[in-house]
Amino acid sequence: MDTVATIDIGALFGPAGPDRDAADAALWDGLRSTGSVIIRNYPEAEKVDERARAGLGVFDLPEAQRRALTTRLEVSGNPNLYRGYWPVTPGRKLQNDYFDVGPADPEPGPDLPGAEMLAEPTPWPDPEPEPGWCATVRAHYDHLNRVAQAMIRSLGRSAGFDEAAIGARFDGAHSTLRFLSYAKGAANPETGPDGVKVSAARHLDESGLSLLWQEAPGLEAEGQDGVWRAIPMVENAISVHVGSVMTGLTRGVVPATPHRVRASDGPRRSVGFFLEPALSAPLTPADHAGETSVRESYAWQLLKTFSARPHWKGTIPDPETGAA
Ligand SMILES: O=C(O)CCC(=O)C(=O)O
Numbered sequence: 148m149d150t151v152a153t154i155d156i157g158a159l160f161g162p163a164g165p166d167r168d169a170a171d172a173a174l175w176d177g178l179r180s181t182g183s184v185i186i187r188n189y190p191e192a193e194k195v196d197e198r199a200r201a202g203l204g205v206f207d208l209p210e211a212q213r214r215a216l217t218t219r220l221e222v223s224g225n226p227n228l229y230r231g232y233w234p235v236t237p238g239r240k241l242q243n244d245y246f247d248v249g250p251a252d253p254e255p256g257p258d259l260p261g262a263e264m265l266a267e268p269t270p271w272p273d274p275e276p277e278p279g280w281c282a283t284v285r286a287h288y289d290h291l292n293r294v295a296q297a298m299i300r301s302l303g304r305s306a307g308f309d310e311a312a313i314g315a316r317f318d319g320a321h322s323t324l325r326f327l328s329y330a331k332g333a334a335n336p337e338t339g340p341d342g343v344k345v346s347a348a349r350h351l352d353e354s355g356l357s358l359l360w361q362e363a364p365g366l367e368a369e370g371q372d373g374v375w376r377a378i379p380m381v382e383n384a385i386s387v388h389v390g391s392v393m394t395g396l397t398r399g400v401v402p403a404t405p406h407r408v409r410a411s412d413g414p415r416r417s418v419g420f421f422l423e424p425a426l427s428a429p430l431t432p433a434d435h436a437g438e439t440s441v442r443e444s445y446a447w448q449l450l451k452t453f454s455a456r457p458h459w460k461g462t463i464p465d466p467e468t469g470a471a
C-alpha cells in the first residue's frame with residue numbers, strides 16, 4: 148500500500164521569506180495530493196512519542212478512577228458532560244473509548260442555552276497515573292496547539308486568504324486533545340467499498356486541522372485521487388488531516404481529508420489533537436465582509452450537531468428551536 152509523504156515544516160516557525168514559502172508549498176502540495184502528510188523538523192518534534200505514550204496512561208487507571216472521569220451522560224452525578232472519559236458505545240463510527248482534554252482556561256462562548264457545557268473544565272485523574280502526568284498532558288496540548296496554529300496559517304496563505312483572518316478564528320481557546328483506545332478486535336459493522344474491515348469508519352473531522360499519532364498501524368487517509376494511503380509508523384510521527392471547518396472558512400479551496408482506521412486483531416491506542424475555532428468565532432468564509440450573527444458561531448454549530456445525536460437528547464437544546 149502507498150504511504151503519505153513526510154514534509155519538513157521547520158521554516159513555518161521562522162520569518163516570512165523564501166524558506167517559509169517553500170514550506171508552505173510543500174505542505175499545500177502534500178495535503179492536496181494525498182490528503183494527509185507526516186510532518187517533521189518543528190520545535191520539540193522529538194518529544195511527541197514520549198508525551199503521547201505517557202498520556203495514554205489514562206487507560207491504565209483502575210476502573211473506578213476511569214468511572215470518576217466519565218461523562219455524566221454515562222455516570223450520573225459526575226460533574227462533567229463534555230470533557231473527560233467516554234466509553235465506547237455500539238454503533239459509533241469510531242469503536243473506541245476516549246478521554247478528552249480541553250484548554251487550561253476555557254473561554255466562554257456566546258450566551259446560548261446549553262453552551263456552558265462547552266467551556267467546562269477538564270476533569271483530571273486524582274491521583275495521576277504517574278507523578279507529573281497532568282503537566283505532561285498539558286505540555287502535549289500546548290505543543291500540538293502551537294504546531295497546528297502555524298500550519299493553519301500556512302494553509303490559509305496557500306489558499307489565498309489573509310492569514311490573520313484565518314488565524315483569528317482559531318485564536319480563542321477551544322481545541323481538544325483526545326486519547327483513544329480501541330479494544331482487541333474492535334470493529335465497526337461498516338466496511339469500506341473496497342471491503343476493508345474498519346474500527347473507525349471513513350469520516351471527516353469537524354475541526355480546522357487534526358493532528359494524529361498512533362501507537363500501532365491502521366490509520367489511512369484518502370487522497371483527492373480516491374486512493375487510500377497508510378500513515379506510516381515512524382518515530383515521533385504526527386500526521387496532518389484537514390477538517391471540515393477549514394473547508395468552510397476557505398470556501399471549499401482546502402478540502403477536508405477522509406480517513407479511517409483498519410480493524411486489527413490486537414488492541415490499538417492513538418492520540419488526536421483537534422484544532423478548533425473559538426466558541427464565538429464565526430464559521431463564515433475568512434474573506435466574508437460584514438456582520439455575522441450568533442447563528443454563524445462555532446458554538447451554535449456544535450450545539451446543533453450535538454442536539455441531533457440520540458445520547459444528548461434531553462440534555463442539549465436545539466439552538467434553533469430551544470427544544471431539548
Ligand atoms: O485512531 C485514530 O488513529 C484516528 C482517530 C480519528 O480519526 C478521530 O478521532 O477523529
Ligand SMILES: [Fe+2]
Pocket residue numbers: 350351352357406
Ligand atoms: Fe478523525
